[in-house]
Amino acid sequence: MKLISGGVCAAKGFLAAGIHCGIRKNHDKKDLALVSCAVPAAAAAVYTTNLVKGAPLTVTKNHLADGVARAVIVNSGNANTCNADGIEIAEKMCALTAEALGIAPEDVLVASTGVIGQRLDLTPIEAGLPKLADALSPQGNGDAAAAIMTTDTVAKEAAVEFTLGGKTCRLGGMAKGSGMIHPNMATMLVFITTDAAVSPPMLQKALSSDVSETFNMVSVDGDTSTNDMVTLMASGLAGNPCITEEGEDFSEFMKALNTVTMALCRSIAGDGEGATKLLECRVTGAPDREIARTVAKSVICSSLVKAAMFGSDANWGRVLCAIGYSGAAVDVTKIGVAFRSAKGEIAVCEAGAGVDFSEEKAKEILLEKEIDILVSLNDGETEATAWGCDLTYDYVKINGDYRT
Amino acid sequence: MKLISGGVCAAKGFLAAGIHCGIRKNHDKKDLALVSCAVPAAAAAVYTTNLVKGAPLTVTKNHLADGVARAVIVNSGNANTCNADGIEIAEKMCALTAEALGIAPEDVLVASTGVIGQRLDLTPIEAGLPKLADALSPQGNGDAAAAIMTTDTVAKEAAVEFTLGGKTCRLGGMAKGSGMIHPNMATMLVFITTDAAVSPPMLQKALSSDVSETFNMVSVDGDTSTNDMVTLMASGLAGNPCITEEGEDFSEFMKALNTVTMALCRSIAGDGEGATKLLECRVTGAPDREIARTVAKSVICSSLVKAAMFGSDANWGRVLCAIGYSGAAVDVTKIGVAFRSAKGEIAVCEAGAGVDFSEEKAKEILLEKEIDILVSLNDGETEATAWGCDLTYDYVKINGDYRT
Secondary structure, eight states, X not given: OXXXXXXXXXXXXXXXXXXXXXXXXXXXXXXXXXXXXXXXEEEEEEEOOOSSOOHHHHHHHHHTTTSEEEEEEEEESBOOOSOTXXXXXXXXXXXXXXXXXXXXXXXXXXXXXXXXXSOOOSXXXXXXXXXXXXXXXXXTHHHHHHHTOSSOSSOEEEEEEEEETTEEXXXXXXXXXXXXXXXXXXXXXXXXXXXXXXXXXXXXXHHHHHHHHTGGGBOSSSOOOSSOEEEEEEXXXXXXXXXXXXXXXXXXXXXXXXXXXXXXXXHHXXXXXXXXXXXXXXXXXXXXXXXXXXXXXXXXXXXXXXXXXXXXXXXHHHHHHHHHTSSOOOOGGGOEEEEEETTEEEEEEETTEEOOOOHHHHHHHHXXXXXXXXXXXXXXXXXXEEEEEOOOHHHHHHHHSSOO | OEEOSOGGGSSTTEEEEEEOOSSSSOTTSOOEEEEEEEEEEEEEEEEOOOSSOOHHHHHHHHHTTTSEEEEEEEEEEEOOOSOTTHHHHHHHHHHHHHHHHTSOXXXXXXXEEEESSSOOOSHHHHHHHHHHHHTOBTTTHHHHHHHTOSSOSSOEEEEEEEEETTEEEEEEEEEEOSSSOOOSSSOSEEEEEEOSOBOHHHHHHHHHHHHHHTGGGBOSSSOOOSSOEEEEEEOOTTOOOOBOSSSHHHXXXXXXXXXXXXXXXXXXXXXXXXXXXXXXXXXXXESSHHHHHHHHHHHHHOHHHHHHXXXXXXXXXXXXXXXXXXXXXXXXXXXXXXXXXXXEEEEEEETTEEOOOOHHHHHHHHTSSEEEEEEEOOXXXXXXXXXXXXXXXXXXXXXXXXXX
């Protein structure tokens, strides 16, 4: 398995494009992305658990009922959520896309991201779609990744090459992250493509199982979005024997998927709104996975831990505090905590109590851009990892007046 | 029932004092508080549900086993939590206090607040206690309230006068708030005194019932502290017939208690770390109380709602989003949202969708220092209120390097 470039265009059969159509006022910011597949692709998706759901999710869910899709259309700048006629607008976006591509509207998936509660004007989308369809290319992945960005500062892409049944396969994706990131049984906007042949049920199984270890373990600000969605489309053009059940090929496919989603998770967390640091909390020695996950996520979500990491302050009491209120049944007197980065590792707490450590060394470690918070529960063999970012002045600045 | 001054000294029989003994380096910041009662007082308490618990909580719980107490000793600057010998240190604090006052150590309650995981040095406390005991006075409430402050910017006190069985009674309290505030079946540090005669079981019943509507509905930053504690001591010196069961007198007592705790809640939320605004979320029309509380607290805890309020931005989509992920079973299509302040009230969402409103008027309303977020679920008759504050640059600044 090797990392390659190409994002959503890495896999055979997929083209992408991204343009500025006019949903956003800033002409330098692309706001409409399209990914298309040369053949009907097996497709799967997971969605936010927020009861307030964006209209595009309802439409995508309906169009995915047959497990097949040909294209994904995505706009940024407006979430098309909490509007009286959101569903009609999302359906119309699919119809316009289908018309431009000469495919059926039911084979188009749709997603939107941006401000909630403002009507999405179809005029710029209708005008832009022919241009967008014309721009589709095997090198369009970067433009598409740029077009789905909101407050993201960098485009988020990842792709891998792997082998199934002697055939070279590829899997790649793009993500939009940054704010309102606290996935729960679903995630932010992520679009993944592969040329591996996988049946729709196995594709859904792979995706649902993967997100619980990856996107559901990311939190930027504790706010679960209304528009979270991950889609996975498989063209089958790699020519491998179609995966229709669990086994060696499925495991290999899962590994490829996990490599890409993990990379996207780290990109999303590290580029969280206002973030200066990527935080990874790795919990080991847990009695079961649920406890490991709960503890890791509680630490990564703590505003106080996040602010301490921004200040490069080895305030491990806040880590212990976040473990204590996580709701997980842990034995506090067994817990160990250490901080790690490229500059080294330092133990700060053992058996639930502080140990002497060099504040100078701790500062040096915590001044790095990627920090691991290592928690040993010393009460079992299971582990879990969660990703997040520090809490900074810029998070407040970005969110103090997002709409204007 | 009328509001009076006097804080923890308002009720007959209680004296208080607060001094700088040297736990904190800053000589201008008091760090040791004492409240004493002239007679053995009926006493009750509630504690944090965090599994990581400060040693003082264990000791206080033991000393309260008989429902009687004579004094409360509190230090700021160090939480005496996650230390190998924390319990011994907390016991010794009680013993030193008992010695200075000539009472039994088992009649002393103890609380600590400050940094977690650093050993609490008893030397300054031992040296300071005789001076602290000498300073006890009926006007010492302000000094005591100042001595329990950490990052608080104002001392928090409240008191009321009311009548039970023809006798004038008083009830007053002080609180420390500011950060790591997200009580769960317990709360921050709060000490309440009354001269009403109430049996220990009824005192506990009153306190436990009150906190679920008051302190448990406050959140500054979503972090539940390891040292949360509320104590309530009743001297009985008002001479009313002792309350030993539910009835008119108990209801009146509950009303007095609720008036004081509600005032302290608003003080704590409005003085949250870095806060520029007090936020109150009032949920009405809920099918049951649990749903009303869950929704109110979810809105008040949302980083995105808090940041929008800091920026005086009427971004109601974030309010709806927070309701949607709260976990409460709500009908999104029935929800109404309005913002209110001294400058007026403005409806921004009806039946789950946006309504036209004047951004100018909304800005004028949201520029005020006290903002009400009004949520109508239109699905029942129950209501609940939660209190919080905005998320500001200063929250990040205060917590980026708290220990140094």
